[in-house]
Amino acid sequence: MENHHEHHGGEDHAGHQAPQTLPGQATSVASPPTDHAGHAHQQHGAQDDDHAVHSHGQHAGHSTAMFKNRFWLTLVLSVPVVYFSPMVGHLLGYMPPAFPGSTWIPAVLGTVIFLYGGQPFLKGGVQELKNRQPGMMLLIAMAITVAFAASWVTTLGIGGFDLDFWWELALLVAIMLLGHWIEMRALGSAQGALDALAALLPDEAERVTGSGTETLPVSELREGDIVLVRSGARMPADGTVVEGQAEFDESMITGESKTVPRAPGDSVVAGTVATDNTVRVQVTAVGENTALAGIQRLVAEAQASSSRAQALADRAAAFLFYFAAGAGLITFIVWALLGSVPEAVTRTVTVLVIACPHALGLAIPLVIAISTEQAARAGVLIKNRMALERMRTIDVVLFDKTGTLTTGEPDLKDIAAVADGDTDRLLALAAAVESDSEHPVARAIVRAARQRNLTIPDATGFSSLTGRGVRATIDGRTVHVGGPALLRELGAVEPEPLARSTRTWMDRGAAVLHVIDGNTILGAVSLEDAIRPESRQAVAALQNRGIKVAMITGDARQVAQAVAEELNIDEVFAEVLPADKDKKVAELQGRGLKVAMVGDGVNDSPALARAEVGIAIGAGTDVAMESAGVVLAGNDPRAVLSMVDLSRASYRKMWQNLIWATGYNVLSVPLAAGVVAFAGVVLSPAAGAVLMSVSTIVVALNAQLLRRVKLNPAQVR
Template identity: 35%
Template sequence: MASTTTAEVPAAESSETELTIGGMTCASCAARVEKKLNRMEGVTATVNYATEKAHVSFGEGTEVADLVAVVEKTGYTARPVPRPAPAPPPSAAPGPTAGGTAPAGAPATDGEEASAAEGAATDTLAALRQRLLVSAVLSLPVVLLAMVPALQFDNWQWLSLTLAAPVVVWGGLPFHRATWTNLRHGAATMDTLVSIGTLAAFGWSLWALFLGDAGMPGMRHGFDLTASRADASSTIYLEVASGVITFILLGRYLEARSKRKAGSALRALMHLGAKDVAVLRDGTEVRVPVGRLAVGDRFVVRPGEKIATDGTVVEGVSAVDAALLTGESVPVDVSAGDEVTGATVNVSGRLVVEATRVGADTQLARMAKLVEDAQNGKAAVQRLADRISAVFVPVVLLIALGTLVTWLLLTDDATAAFTAAVAVLIIACPCALGLATPTALMVGTGRGAQLGILIKGPEVLETTRRVDTIVLDKTGTVTTGRMTLLNVHTTDGTTETDVLRIAGALEHSSEHPIAQAVATGAAAKVGTLPTPEDFTNVPGLGVRGTVDGHRALVGRPKLLTEAGITLPPPLAAAMTEAAERGRTAVAVAWDGEARAVLEVADAIKDTSAEAVAELRALGLRPVLLTGDNRAVADSVARATGIDEVYAEVLPQEKVDVIRRLRAEGRTVAMVGDGVNDAAALATADLGLAMGTGTDAAIEASDLTLVRGDLKVAADAIRLSRSTLATIRGNLFWAFGYNVAALPLAAFGLLNPMIAGAAMAFSSVFVVTNSLRLRSFT
């Protein structure tokens, strides 16, 4: 076994690291590595069989080299997963190299690491396929000769031996090698059961052929689905030895291929980013690898290209397609001042973007890290399965020995006793137990990432099942979070176009949020706005000025009253109605006459009402939580179908509301997006943060919804519940299979070869069941 020297391993810089573990063949291997690491002082480790990684926390005095050494002493290989290199400062950003490649010694990017790992996995899969195909070709005649007596000719048993021997020795070499390694370390795994069972069957056959009557010319051999009761000296088990190894190799191959599919979403996420970028250096475009990009660099993105990293548009107008990253199908318009995310695609115009985050700080890298952390974690149900797997193999060895002794004592039939004992060894592999949770987690979290749903850890899944109340922050969650022009009420003889043109022109010169809402809404409907003359801002009341020769006023009714202008009854009624609906009303007058009332409010998102209905369908009781006034809150609640409302709540009081709901016996989920929601998100049983919100909210949450759409919250809960249901279904199958099959084998009701096939396909079933989550919509 290759060892890793201390010099090859970087010294620990922090209290956490990740190791890639090689040589694990089943869940009990993972349990053993985890147990050995956790015995080290100050070390807490979680080993995941499906992802083949260990996440380790350690204290002072321990280095990564020490962790690697312990894993190697346990009989496996370990390699630290490299950390992303820190981003270079703008001044240190190097120029291009020939061919646009990174210089020698440059740290590998996440994508390069992923590619290397993928290449190694492909090589392993190819070697396993070759071993399987050779073993299958050699084993098929052996199995047919044993199962169909009509095919048996004189000395057929010697042909069977010739064909079976390479399968047992070479085909089963991975099992025998792992068994020997484990025995040297005083341990037993699934490989131990397979190796002992197949070597025992092969050894018995050699004894019967060379020292018994089985080698006699003309010998015929029947096949029984249960334990054989023939004469011991004339019974051979070559079909069991070769057939079991072939079946288990087939199971291993299908399992390995399915595990690769299960992790495909994360690999796709890692490969989303651009590979190189056109950076502006002294006004000239220079093509450099993305790894050289630094914060503050400005780079060009042409139509059809991927945006290299997170940044702010400084030049240009375009539409950006974020479907690969968020699942959102409609491109979003961007212009100077708008933020863009790395790995999204520039659809139309040329953009110049200033980098604000690079490397591990980008949204793509953080998404990939969140998904990987979730896949490396363990749900409570999996911890139970791990504990069972750790003691299962030694218990099975004892059961097999007990079966052999009991059969001999009760029947004095050595052949039946041996058959039953070998069947116990082969049927009992706990592999399906070890795969039940990790594969479902890999597929579920990976599919979530494709849909813009980031699940922080497996324990989140348990909570989604229990949640019965969902608290929705209003601003930015149910509503857009920005003031929008919603309605225009005009007097007879006044056109909406004239109102918007004059009011929009004046408000465009004001920086007030309500004024900007009016200006933006007006520009969207009438196009270019004229420039006002004699513009004056009247603090607390509104604005006045001259537009196209008309002396105009836009603002509160008091502004018009002070100018001697009275609102006619229809406009006064519109004002009153707007106030009752929690909206802000803006009066418009020109040439000494009131002309219109504009309604401005924080608009409800188009999908919010539908999202609330979906949350109700999931059995959740929606609650609206806002610091806004009661009229606004009630208006939003009515429009979206929410019955329970908490209004005029200060930021620090949001936590109290969550606690009050929990004190009533409810299990509470909270959806929010702002800094003022972070404490409430952390207090709730389940926190869901809008990815369009602040870092504080995202950090405090359990689920992050990359898209700012409340419907994704319902999708997130459905996906989490589906993933948990799949895990539970897998574990039920794995537990039930072992519990039911062991007694059948012990009572002599299973032929060892049939047991080998059943055991192999139990693992395949669990992985295939998990892969169904890939079709979640």
């Protein structure tokens, strides 16, 4: 703010840096070449699908639609297989119809089910063997293969076995296909955030030409083109408004539901909607360089990133394979030694079915996928899943002051008039002089006058006085607005009461501008870096969650202290050189604290990288976004709360699912092995399949409860 004062003293207003644009106007996250943001999504989506396939049971590249189609056909074929089964007829008290060839119906249809419905599991099992990464697909493949072979042996009358498992095989494949369909649907919904972002871009745009407008595909737009965006239409690319004013709905990018006004000179982002008026916009970024494409890349990277929790689930699945295979082998040997080979085969098949670590393999990946999607919908873009996992352990959140807790723009703070009660007239005069200036300080003064509904007099003859201030003529009188250099030049002396006020303001780090009519000082105004209204709520809510809040800035200590006192911040690091910000993070870590750093500038990047969790404000620089594990699409610091709440909720769900999945296996495998068969309790392979799928469904539904976590920044608790 000090340099606002001096700069406003008369240096070129254009020299001031314009407010930074909404998220990452030219995000430099690495991505494949694209000609359209949607193409970027499709490529990343494919990569993410491959990852999901690999991580969640080696689904052999199959899609949700494939599991769905195979499930329905298998279910239809399973009906006659079950109906013509003598065992089912005996259990339900009916005699299956007998006609020439009727006994072959279960075998023929069962074979079709095994080869068609069971194909994903057979291919997945082979792939796991090749990769030497045994898991659930191999277990399912083993179970259905054993059931298939035993049933054909019985159907052909070889060896006198009574192992008619056709109906169990049919139900097992159908139920496992259903379980995988549910799993793939749930995992696929995590791609919904990317699909929703891709859908934000219109297919066509209206480009302004010398003779009117022409409609063309968005992919043909180029930087520098002028496009016409009508009321209710979406922005086809990033750009700057050059004509017209409109309220823009940016909720799809920032998570904020309130519309924001955009006028000439303001930046607008691809995918946002002009809600009330038509505007003309000059395109500044197209295709992969738009903020929307950058967000898509960040979400895709987050969904493709690995994590400790994922590794834990993969190791647990491998362990359960060996556990199940060992239990199956022991079961077969024990029952065979007891003289019952058919029962040994039956028990072994049931063990292999019920011990499939399907629910376990789904437990953690599904939670991570849903939490990543939920975060994206709330404007929290997680580049690295480890950042989300670590957030629940954070002890202190370290905010960069300028542009994070504050807007980075001046805001009118105080007014003092020499004549008591004359503050409105003083502000109106200042606004009149400044009305022709585009300087941020000038805009802040004019904005404050308009917010108070003051009548701003007409001013003429505006001119800038280099290094001193500005002046204009109002009602035939010359009125100056400027800082200390202007007072010295005019030889004006502040009255003592006014001088006391201005000294207090300057001690606080505010910029002070005097309003002078001729040679008479009418009063002064102070301007400070505006504190975001959301910052107070963010700080209080973090503290309510037991997390300390610290602030770091290069500003003078009195400036930092004033902001810290207003926000009730626990600790302040002031007058910190850019190169030393990461040292302050290390200092906090040296006290045994886990740190989340929130920043938006190039000089924040080392600190973002050093912190346990680096969080970049979306309006910040590309470098900061690269260094962070998380990017907030908007400028609302309350979005950090979404991360804390989601991290804690995700952790709870992970452990609930792990306990359910592993506990289920530990209890069910002995039952499947026939440990209590002496008491007449036996578990058929079909019953094992039902229980296995129930376990999977429970885990999937429990993970879906994450969608109930409220992440809207406006709903701060």
